[in-house]
Amino acid sequence: MTSHPAIEATGLEKSYGNGNARVRVLRGIDLRVERGTVFALLGPNGAGKTTAVRILATLTTADSGTARVAGYDVVADRRRVRGAISLTGQFAAVDEKQTGEENLRMMARLSGLSRADARRRAAALLDRFGLADAGGRLAVTYSGGMRRRLDLAAGLVGDPQVVFLDEPTTGLDPRSRQELWQVVRDLSARGATVFLTTQYLEEADQLADRIAVVDHGLVVAEGTAEELKNRVAGHRLDLVLTSREAYLRLASRAVHHAPENLTLGLPTDGTSARVRALLDEIDPDGTEVARFALRGATLDDVFLALTGAAPAATGHYQEQDQDQDQDQDQDQDQEPTHV
Amino acid sequence: MSDALASSRTHALTMAGRGIRLSRRNIDAVITAMMLPIMLMLIFVYFFGGAIDTGTEYVTYVVPGVLLLCAGFGSSSTAVSVSEDMKGGIIDRFRSLDIGGAPILAGHVTASVARNVVSTALVLGVALLIGFRPSATPAAALAAAGILFAFIVAISWLSAAIGLLAKSPEAAGGFTFFMMFLPYPSSAFVPIDTMPDWLHGFADHQPVTSVIESLRGLLLGLPVGSAPWVALAWCAGLLALALGLSGVLFRVRTA
């Protein structure tokens, strides 16, 4: 085998519907994922993440553009691509009325393993995913986190080179999310290439070697977490303001808003000259800014600056952000699917 | 090529095993599919039977119709299971394992046939208990079983195609309703000549009638004429239609 990248896509476009109802879901996406790395496609609801994954996983075809996965063309060599990949979709794909073990054994048989090998493989996967004790129970009795792990295990029966995970942690509580992150790290340590989509900045930051930010069907930024943070503004100046008027006047320039304590975060490069100039400019009389703090930009800021949308999770600053994070999870659960 | 064939066979067998396992765990659906025809049989025999003159014991007249209603109703639930698969994420997973539409649908059809064999046997058992006395030669009984089997296979595939067509499992459930009512305008419960004239054309020529007439004739040792051939032709035609339709629909739905 030559050293081709695990995934290479050029100019992917895809629309749904006709005439006025036509939606351009992907508007020319280029991607390149090196083998053995973890790549995150980060974007808000409706950005086109699932569509991109489905094209790369050969489940749907692009209107134009080309893609190669594991060195094979996703259209011309569909069968070979399918032999090299696995997909764990956004919506659970296990039979609730089968036990964990039966689900895995079925997938193993479908991947071409003999009966005996399928049994061994199922047992090994249950063990690896911490489901050994639950293996004999119907999946309907599993918690959300267990089901997600089973779902992931079911995708791994065939030892895929490239693993697609579409929003693997959406709807999980923080602890299950941590467990799933560990699973992804293990996968990567075993040499698989992982392509995951997420709405969570923190997730991309934690797991991915490289990140592409998609919005409205376009890649609006691509790079390592570090590069992306640097691209927007190296730092953020957080200002605690003295009045609501000042807060409202400056709100439009901010990349971070916390109205409950009149705090705004403004982008800056962090040099003392610029910070001083910025403070002088917004508060010439020295009355409107009570306190300030300088911090390195986070992916949240990147996301906001690049997509213009509020991120799904606001990560690290405050305690209450964690709660907000969970609220978001529940929203996800209740949202009707777009099938 | 034979490699692909062997793996298709493994796929179909695995999918059939899945379907049967899921049916077993969804036993209430199987029981409903059985209870309904049994209830109808009891109602017809004990409530209406006395008022209906068919020239024979009413129970003897009605059992073939009930068997068919049971088969049609039971087979049509395939639409719901197929639709559920198409709606959930599992279809993507199957496809990413390079499993074709045919093995997936064949798995559902196999499970449906297995369910129907069980429920037909049970309905027949109840019929015997309440006084149904067939007078068929073994060959005729076998022929009747064969025709019923063909009907179950055809309706199950048709139902699978409907499951692909339906936008949701609830909509797919509508087909069950249709199959439950199709036997009424036929000779299932009352002779067709007691119906209004305008219904005769439909009732005489709809597929269910030829199947019932064959079952009745074969089970009761009456002359059947061409009915079995007409019935088999209907089943073959419906099956061919269903196979073609489901092939196309699967490709459309998964495009």
Ligand SMILES: Nc1ncnc2c1ncn2[C@@H]1O[C@H](COP(=O)(O)OP(=O)(O)OP(=O)(O)O)[C@@H](O)[C@H]1O
């Ligand atoms: N089969 C389809 N028919 C019509 N529109 C579709 C179809 N699939 C997706 N869309 C539309 O394409 C857009 C992008 O969908 P996609 O599922 O790729 O987004 P996403 O980034 O995965 O979003 P989410 O975070 O909600 O999962 C949405 O507006 C969606 O309604």
Ligand SMILES: [Mg+2]
């Ligand atoms: Mg999605």
